[in-house]
Amino acid sequence: MLKREKPKYKKIVDAAVAVIAQNGYHQAQVSKIAKEAGVADGTIYLYFKNKEDILVSVFREKMAVFADYVKEILETDCSASDKLFKMIQNHFSVLHEDRNLAIVTQLELRQSSKELRFRINEVLKEYLALLDSLLKEGVQSGEFSQDLDTRLARQMVFGTIDETCTSWVMNDQKYGLLELAPKVHKLLLSGMKG
Amino acid sequence: MLKREKPKYKKIVDAAVAVIAQNGYHQAQVSKIAKEAGVADGTIYLYFKNKEDILVSVFREKMAVFADYVKEILETDCSASDKLFKMIQNHFSVLHEDRNLAIVTQLELRQSSKELRFRINEVLKEYLALLDSLLKEGVQSGEFSQDLDTRLARQMVFGTIDETCTSWVMNDQKYGLLELAPKVHKLLLSGMKG
Amino acid sequence: MLKREKPKYKKIVDAAVAVIAQNGYHQAQVSKIAKEAGVADGTIYLYFKNKEDILVSVFREKMAVFADYVKEILETDCSASDKLFKMIQNHFSVLHEDRNLAIVTQLELRQSSKELRFRINEVLKEYLALLDSLLKEGVQSGEFSQDLDTRLARQMVFGTIDETCTSWVMNDQKYGLLELAPKVHKLLLSGMKG
């Protein structure tokens, strides 16, 4: 059985999300995570190399949820525009459903060290690559402007989505994030049609 | 004389930027900043309440450079579109000119605690408010779509600018940030014309 | 069958010597010894009470090699001087032949706790007792000075042998230890003839 499929591995990852969301990144001690997961401190180190490894794993495991769904979306027959909409909706939906995860990814993990954030970025790259291919698809099909700079466009799309989510979390998730999807989609789409 | 006009105050703020850029947020100890500024550790505390206060001040002082210029721009007679362009250009230009500042604002200061980032956000709000009024101006003048959600649009504009700058810093400032301004402007504009 | 004659017992003792010699005392974890011996961690505790027990056993088993030969020597008909020579030669020879053992006894085991070293000393006492009787024999036979303080003399003999071996190990066993035997013997003998 793969390490990441073992029940304790998952328990610890989930415990880390809960502890970070509730206590903040700098108050998420290993001992707190172990307690939340119901294991001994030392057990953590049977599954993770060190604390940083836990945090990268949290990000990797959760980002997979985003990426897997985007992969599915890409394989469907819809237009690039529809795919973009579904992708935004999915992104908002995942964070909307898991408030703790939203706090962790939008606020807490960003306080991690430069090294950790570079490693997190590695994980993010897969997601951004999928977004890239979606955009290129739209350019080829003629839906988006022919002279669209896909790197810039990707930064616009991701930047907008990210800023919207962060803003929502910072406002204590007062309003419905999911409901913003159509507007954000429309906004971004106009940008790309150029 | 105002505290923030005293020469040592400025020396310490500049020293903080240099030290953080060169050593990273987590390696920017108060004693290092003091040494760089050429003062004793204790002297820091005659000008700043605590370490967090230094960091917020760094952000406040530097963000003022952005905001002051945007204020000037807003008072000119150009179209909203032109003003947006000048604003983007200014934002890119400031970071392009001061590489250390770019590293500090886009990478290092984001590792600060949630509390510090909330305070940094307070400072940012003034800048975002100016952006808001620019957008509203564009809607009123008919340049932008009438049903533009200015909050979302502001998140798009700021998110895109921010993501572009961060991406540039993360790629070691290899390419010219300033040259991206026209493309980014065009991209965002289309989004707002809807 | 005696515990110490069982094949796994010997395997574990030999594994301990190898692991300590290669990794150093402080890096010789029980799990490493178990792996080297080809048994599970828990199995160790079927043959040894605890880690200290392994280390004492290593010393006991290996020291027996020295002592057994010295016993043989003592029973022969040679002069005390010849017996001393054979003993030195034997001591050097055993360490010369087993480089790992030399590293373990001269360098690594000395880092053990005071308690362990007291227990190791117990084992050593048999060896020193044999040395004592050799010296007394020499005094009685008139080979050595009549007023020789055998305790001091024993400390000189053992101290010299030990220091010579340690020095040889610390110099990476560059030169031939065995070849020093005649010189050391002559040196010590003069001391004892007084």
Added chain:
Amino acid sequence: MLKREKPKYKKIVDAAVAVIAQNGYHQAQVSKIAKEAGVADGTIYLYFKNKEDILVSVFREKMAVFADYVKEILETDCSASDKLFKMIQNHFSVLHEDRNLAIVTQLELRQSSKELRFRINEVLKEYLALLDSLLKEGVQSGEFSQDLDTRLARQMVFGTIDETCTSWVMNDQKYGLLELAPKVHKLLLSGMKG
């Protein structure tokens, strides 16, 4: 003022000797040493790089006491034999007077890591070099055997002295160490006269 002349530096070194002698090497925590020295834990790190640095310093400072006196002895007009006697007497005397120091150098510091012991050996080398020159002086003056191997002889002298001291400490310093000096001297001398 040199670091090692500052009063707190000395206080901490002396506190380390006391704590190690009373509690054993492995129970000599930094916090215990700090408490004994009457300073805060952190103060230790203003004077020493890390814990190992304290221990090496203990050895360096105390070994200087041995070495300094041996230097004086070497410069006198006595015979090599007399100098050797004075050196043995000095060695025994220092340890006799400072029981804690004897425990620390003969038992406790030997449990330190291989790395630390190599560093301690560096310090020891100066002492051994002095011993070497004493022996060579004796060979030149004709007091000692012309074909004396000074390296081996040095190992005999140091090995015997060391073994005698260790034996004395291990027997709880029951008898007078100092009184053994004449006998040890006579024993070693015979060895060197060949």
Added chain:
DNA sequence: TATGAATGAGACTTCATTCAT
């Protein structure tokens, strides 16, 4: 006998802040 996953105590070191000079 044999296994190996789980346990949990324990210590070094950093660094923001203070305060006597």
Added chain:
DNA sequence: CATGAATGAAGTCTCATTCAT
């Protein structure tokens, strides 16, 4: 105003040992 020596709280990780299988 300025100094800088001193403070002391707080957290990650290792590894000998156990025990259910």
